[in-house]
Amino acid sequence: xxxxxxxxxxxxxxxxxxxxxxxxxxxxxxxxxxxxxxxxxxxxxxxxxxxxxxxxxxxxxxxxxxxxxxxxxxxxxxxxxxxxxxxxxxxxxxxxxxxxxxxxxxxxxxxxxxxxxxxxxxxxxxxxxxxxxxxxxxxxxxxxxxxxxxxxxxxxxxxxxxxxxxxxxxxxxxxxxxxxxxxxxxxxxxxxxxxxxxxxxxxxxxxxxxxxxxxxxxxxxxxxxxxxxxxxxxxxxxxxxxxxxxxxxxxxxxxxxxxxxxxxxxxxxxxxxxxxxxxxxxxxxxxxxxxxxxxxxxxxxxxxxxxxxxxxxxxxxxxxxxxxxxxxxxxxxxxxxxxxxxxxxxxxxxxxx
Amino acid sequence: xxxxxxxxxxxxxxxxxxxxxxxxxxxxxxxxxxxxxxxxxxxxxxxxxxxxxxxxxxxxxxxxxxxxxxxxxxxxxxxxxxxxxxxxxxxxxxxxxxxxxxxxxxxxxxxxxxxxxxxxxxxxxxxxxxxxxxxxxxxxxxxxxxxxxxxxxxxxxxxxxxxxxxxxxxxxxxxxxxxxxxxxxxxxxxxxxxxxxxxxxxxxxxxxxxxxxxxxxxxxxxxxxxxxxxxxxxxxxxxxxxxxxxxxxxxxxxxxxxxxxxxxxxxxxxxxxxxxxxxxxxxxxxxxxxxxxxxxxxxxxxxxxxxxxxxxxxxxxxxxxxxxxxxxxxxxxxxxxxxxxxxxxxxxxxxxxxxxxxxxxxxxxxxxxxxxxxxxxxxxxxxxxxxxxxxxxxxxxxxxxxxxxxxxxxxxxxxxxxxxxxxxxxxxxxxxxxxxxxxxxxxxxxxxxxxxxxxxxxxxxxxxxxxxxxxxxxxxxxxxxxxxxxxxxxxxxxxxxxxxxxxxxxxxxxxxxxx
Numbered sequence: 001x002x003x004x005x006x007x008x009x010x011x012x013x014x015x016x017x018x019x020x021x022x023x024x025x026x027x028x029x030x031x032x033x034x035x036x037x038x039x040x041x042x043x044x045x046x047x048x049x050x051x052x053x054x055x056x057x058x059x060x061x062x063x064x065x066x067x068x069x070x071x072x073x074x075x076x077x078x079x080x081x082x083x084x085x086x087x088x089x090x091x092x093x094x095x096x097x098x099x100x101x102x103x104x105x106x107x108x109x110x111x112x113x114x115x116x117x118x119x120x121x122x123x124x125x126x127x128x129x130x131x132x133x134x135x136x137x138x139x140x141x142x143x144x145x146x147x148x149x150x151x152x153x154x155x156x157x158x159x160x161x162x163x164x165x166x167x168x169x170x171x172x173x174x175x176x177x178x179x180x181x182x183x184x185x186x187x188x189x190x191x192x193x194x195x196x197x198x199x200x201x202x203x204x205x206x207x208x209x210x211x212x213x214x215x216x217x218x219x220x221x222x223x224x225x226x227x228x229x230x231x232x233x234x235x236x237x238x239x240x241x242x243x244x245x246x247x248x249x250x251x252x253x254x255x256x257x258x259x260x261x262x263x264x265x266x267x268x269x270x271x272x273x274x275x276x277x278x279x280x281x282x283x284x285x286x287x288x289x290x291x292x293x294x295x296x297x298x299x300x301x302x303x304x305x306x307x308x309x310x311x312x313x314x315x316x317x318x319x320x321x322x323x324x325x326x327x328x329x330x331x332x333x334x335x336x337x338x339x340x341x342x343x344x345x346x347x348x349x350x351x352x353x
Numbered sequence: 354x355x356x357x358x359x360x361x362x363x364x365x366x367x368x369x370x371x372x373x374x375x376x377x378x379x380x381x382x383x384x385x386x387x388x389x390x391x392x393x394x395x396x397x398x399x400x401x402x403x404x405x406x407x408x409x410x411x412x413x414x415x416x417x418x419x420x421x422x423x424x425x426x427x428x429x430x431x432x433x434x435x436x437x438x439x440x441x442x443x444x445x446x447x448x449x450x451x452x453x454x455x456x457x458x459x460x461x462x463x464x465x466x467x468x469x470x471x472x473x474x475x476x477x478x479x480x481x482x483x484x485x486x487x488x489x490x491x492x493x494x495x496x497x498x499x500x501x502x503x504x505x506x507x508x509x510x511x512x513x514x515x516x517x518x519x520x521x522x523x524x525x526x527x528x529x530x531x532x533x534x535x536x537x538x539x540x541x542x543x544x545x546x547x548x549x550x551x552x553x554x555x556x557x558x559x560x561x562x563x564x565x566x567x568x569x570x571x572x573x574x575x576x577x578x579x580x581x582x583x584x585x586x587x588x589x590x591x592x593x594x595x596x597x598x599x600x601x602x603x604x605x606x607x608x609x610x611x612x613x614x615x616x617x618x619x620x621x622x623x624x625x626x627x628x629x630x631x632x633x634x635x636x637x638x639x640x641x642x643x644x645x646x647x648x649x650x651x652x653x654x655x656x657x658x659x660x661x662x663x664x665x666x667x668x669x670x671x672x673x674x675x676x677x678x679x680x681x682x683x684x685x686x687x688x689x690x691x692x693x694x695x696x697x698x699x700x701x702x703x704x705x706x707x708x709x710x711x712x713x714x715x716x717x718x719x720x721x722x723x724x725x726x727x728x729x730x731x732x733x734x735x736x737x738x739x740x741x742x743x744x745x746x747x748x749x750x751x752x753x754x755x756x757x758x759x760x761x762x763x764x765x766x767x768x769x770x771x772x773x774x775x776x777x778x779x780x781x782x783x784x785x786x787x788x789x790x791x792x793x794x795x796x797x798x799x800x801x802x803x804x805x806x807x808x809x810x811x812x813x814x815x816x817x818x819x820x821x822x823x824x825x826x827x828x829x830x831x832x833x834x835x836x837x838x839x840x841x842x843x844x845x846x847x848x849x850x851x852x853x854x855x856x857x858x859x860x861x862x863x864x865x866x867x868x
Binding site for chain 2: 296
């Protein structure tokens, strides 16, 4: 990849946009076949002190880069805009298809946030969906950019209180499509649970679930609640708020339409990385556990009268960088099960906090 | 009552799969015949690793390699590890790789030896016992084609063609047949043992994202379909050019040639997807019904017409990529008097309402100037030109180019005004590269196809009647070329765009696109 770089202190959105256009024009002059196909804008609003950390996280998303990323770094006491625009592209000697990625970093002050749409709007690629990610809060920015935002990228696990994280997600879902990193942490677990109950002989067990336990790192309560909410919403259980269990998790019941109850336990577990550590589902005569292991998930199955089986379900850990990258990619997709799972997850928490 | 209703629904559908991008695949044991061969090394084993890496393999997955070489399980595992480390599109995660490799099994023996199938039966039963359930079986035939009927027959004789509580499928690599008669015979032999719904005939081109994107381009965009017919399209060129020779494959290539190697399968599949009518759904049989209909609308040439609508040639010595290379006749293993074509070009017509009168030009060859596979759709020129063309290259017909490799993408050429006081027009390209635009690289075709076979989705595989229709188009050309032992086979310099004789296939002032 080669790069063209432009920067200006005390600049303005028009100058930034003009610089991007000029860089594109120069690229065209060098390679007339170039007409970049773009799919997504990503706007990120961060505290300037953490800009480097967020930039590193964005760098680690691997191949899932947005076409144009606009990183707004907010710094107390600043009243001017400083900007750096970088156009990265693959050299394609002799013409051919050109590929580009554009990143704009704008340093700004807190007072810029209330009118942030007037800064960002000229800089995004029109017609493309725009994803907004504010990992450090910045509610002013969220409000200002609401009209521009098609997809809100957030992390329900990112706030100290799980209910606050889930409530925010619920609120944002009213205005935009939400991609929740906490939800994406549950993806391999949801896929494996769906696969475990997919064989026709196993499917009736879904209607006979007696209870389940979700084990999670203490910073990932929202992920655990979302997985529980997903199971309950997909299986149409009538749910009740869960109760806290001495600070080590949550416990409660849900009910089937036939008034049979399902025992629900969310237990914190020692684990270095954020996310879930394991899940156990108990049905009549059958119990399945999935636990994080080297090279995938360790599955353990006990079937009454048929003994026990243990095996490794293969899959590489995506890491937090991979999950963020997946979040960017998910902005192009739509998952109809997140909203119902989120509603139930919130309901689970109602009195537990 | 409500409870019963929910229970019934749960039994019928899996409510947990809604919204998941990756759908469950039933527990499966995959058996690769020819597991020590080149395809397994370069493609199949790396594809399996990448599926494992992404968590896409079935939750219970077992693999058995079957081949003639006498070696221990551990030797096979070591070979698989090396293949994956060398050819995987991503650097393997050691823990996932170990998890995949450690349980692989190996059965040694000749494919016609009953004891191989007895041993295989035992291994598969062990897998079932260990899993506590009957696993689906997928038999992948990655062997020389003469073993396809042998293996299918032995699987049937050994009772491995069906399972009581699980699905059994057979995946058959290309070439499926050598000509129409042999394809029919092979179909009959395979279908004597397996139902058509169990048979997955691979053409790996169909697993490529751009090939599937061809359907998306046509059927998901109102922009293109209205012009996708004889009223707007002038002609179509399909090119599959390679910049390498036959390498060490003289044994195979001498008996195959360019027509069988690429045209009968990959290129004709591209033609079918390009020209078929919209299917009512993307159900496997609906798509394949439409492909079959359009293939049946391609009138095979009479033997006497072959000379005027096809060209064959062989590469001579030349320079490719700055290096001198020998001609085909000087390659190791090639007969000095060989007439096997390394280049083939055809002009075909689709005789139906949509395509009547539109020529489809196809060419493929080895040791050409550049490696590229593309479909170029050239639209008819605008009916009246109001602009002066002096001082510019002028208005040119719009082209839609679908590139399959090396870069998967689509480009559209448009006429645009050159900035300035005069109304001068030149073509500009709008380009779109598939993987990068969607922020992900395309998975290898084999990853998609192996997964589809395990899932039982045959949409991207060739049906028996379809394969016979494909051979039916090519067969008269093969026959005519075989019978013609007198006229010289044209020679083109290695590194060139092919023989000048191919230019004669294009009517009027049409030209082959530059490679």
